[in-house]
Amino acid sequence: MSYDYIEFGESEKEFTSKIEEISGQNIFSCYQCGKCSAGCAFSNLMEKTINHTMQLVQLGKKEKVLQSNTHWVCASCLTCTVRCPREIDVAAVMEAIREYTLRYEPETIERLDLPEELLKKIPNIALVGSFRKKSEL
């Protein structure tokens, strides 16, 4: 039996507080009623339910949160936000996790790696947009 080690070190605290900062929500308000997951139209497609993700954010479990597809499946329909009894903007938390991923683990795009064929096909605006979003520059 393997035990998942819980600690509240610098990296855990950094992750939790960053998600709180980006979303503007108090993650610790969540008391695990599960209403967000219950009402989510896409819960069945998520690898972890939303309340499970909330708990992992409380515990600072960055890898587990980011590995899961939960926040990417989220369609930001705001059902969770509207229903949360603790008035947490859950969709904002999901968005914060997406933003965290983009801010801290950007997928870099090198212009030279893109095939010439593709460059001819894609619109200029898409190229500029993806450089802005995904390059380290």
Next chain:
Amino acid sequence: MRIGVYVCECGKNISATVDVEKVVDYAKSLPYVASSRVYKYMCADPGQELIKKDIEELKLDKVIVAACSPRMHEPTFRAAIEDKGLNPYTLEIVNIREQVSWVHDDKKKGTKKAKSLVKSSVMRSALMEPLDRKKVGVTHKALVIGAGIAGIQAALDIAGSGYQVTLVEKTSSIGGKMAQLDKTFPTLDCSACILSPKMVDVGRNPNITLIANAEVEQVDGYVGNFEVKIKKKPRYVIEDKCTMCDDCVAVCPVIAHDEYNQNLSPRKAIYIAFPQAIPASYIIDPDDCLGIDPLICSKCKDVCGPEAIDFDMKPEIIEDEFGAIVVATGYDTYPIENLGEYGQGNIPDVITGLDFERLISPGGPSTGALRRPSDGKLVKNVVFIHCAGSRDPAKHLPYCSKICCMYSTKQALMFKHEVRDGTAVNFYIDIRTGGKDYEEFYQRAAEEAKVVYIRGKVSELIQDGDEILVKGVNTLTAETVELHADLVVLATGIIPSQGTKDIASVLRLSLGINGFIKEAHPKLKPVETSITGVFVAGCATGPKDIPETVSQAGRAAVRACNIIAQDEIEVEATIAHVDEMLCRGCGVCVETCPYSAITLIDTKRFGNTYKVASVNEALCKGCGSCAAACLNGAINQFGFEDKQILAMIQALGEE
């Protein structure tokens, strides 16, 4: 003889399983029955009127009501027939609810059983005779046993009504467990700050006689007239003379464990439990003192300026009479030694909630800086384990101890206020916040102080270096988890205190399955006990928080005043009586009587002196033990005479 039989439908409670019309028709066919009727709610006013009208018009002289348990409405119907001039003891209740409809579901068989019970009662009723209730005088004084917050409040409320009350406390000071708490939920009031004014009031109130360091040894008598023996242990310090100068403590050579600080700090053999203690006087613990008889050290006596120390004090038996008694003997916490997976008390930094209260208290062993017991290190990470013993019918306590969710939350919050950068993790099964402002308090702990709550049990605690390895499960993420903590606090459950068990055996109170004192009715008589005139408040009946304890103490006080405010009260008429001609003075009844109501007396018969049993009518509670035990059939009980019981049995035997 004219008997009226009244069958109650009790809404559908009875009529769903018993064909009440058939029972009524059947009753009409029985001898002596002059009238038989059914009504939806016999206990309601129209139902009672029905009976009263029949008594008048049909000249009934006996009444039978087939309804619920006599525990519910016997007094109601007795009063109703008394209104119309009948003797209340000519009423007979047939319990066709608890004993028929609620325990059966076959309507045919239920109806048959109800019929035969009604028949047996008619046969008994025919033989019933009017009985007189005796009146006895009342001592206008109450006794409160136990001086925690429940006892203090009850004593203050009785005294506030203008009656004399004696408050007996086992330890050297009043205050109980509440005096040990640092803060109280959900307001984080300092416990001592809200308790000590009440303690001071007890000390000052002229209506309250406080006897500390004492135990109730024996209680005889009955409602209105309890004769009580209180054993006051010697304090060896004269309360009135002690000025609390502390000179004696400096010279005392003995170091002992300080019980007030949960044995986490030392005290001397002469000490005061805590600075706000009432009676405000030091005490010498004779078990710790080097020697009192013969006197060995006596350094304290030498330095005592006001000459308050008296080594010649002896245990004192105080005998007094009281009209009513309030039991407020409180709780203990579940022993940590029983919790194998949590170290059985062998890991020094695994402590109980009460230990934590003392550790974090500014008046505690580490003067408020939260230092752990093993090495005095400042604590950074705490794990709180809820339900340590509670909600575990297989091995520990079957019940929820009610206050642990809240006190663990309170302690986590207090810890975070003390150690801002620390972490507090709570392992829980469910968070139960049933109380005013409790849920908000729990939310505050999570939101404001970022207290972490993990749903799941801890399976094991292991000493790992100077930390404790906590292994458990997070049932929400479905993962087994482990973490290290500097300190682990067990929210140990609430169990009846030794004092509660002791007083229950002294007073012969009924106990529930978990050892708490049983209420006369769980909802409507929550402070009454199986013994008339004895009331109970606080955790002696089960886990309670402070607001609930205080309100219960208030009700217990009112109920006690109900009795001691009377000049005389009626006692039960269905008591035992002896046929002296049949009694051979064997004394079996004397041994059997749980209330010491029977003695053997001399009587002259045919010129010789014989011993015969004699019943003290005021002491007899009408339990019937003696009547059943008597080998000669010499003892009978009014209202339950042998001939009446035999008539019932005969009726039940006939198909």
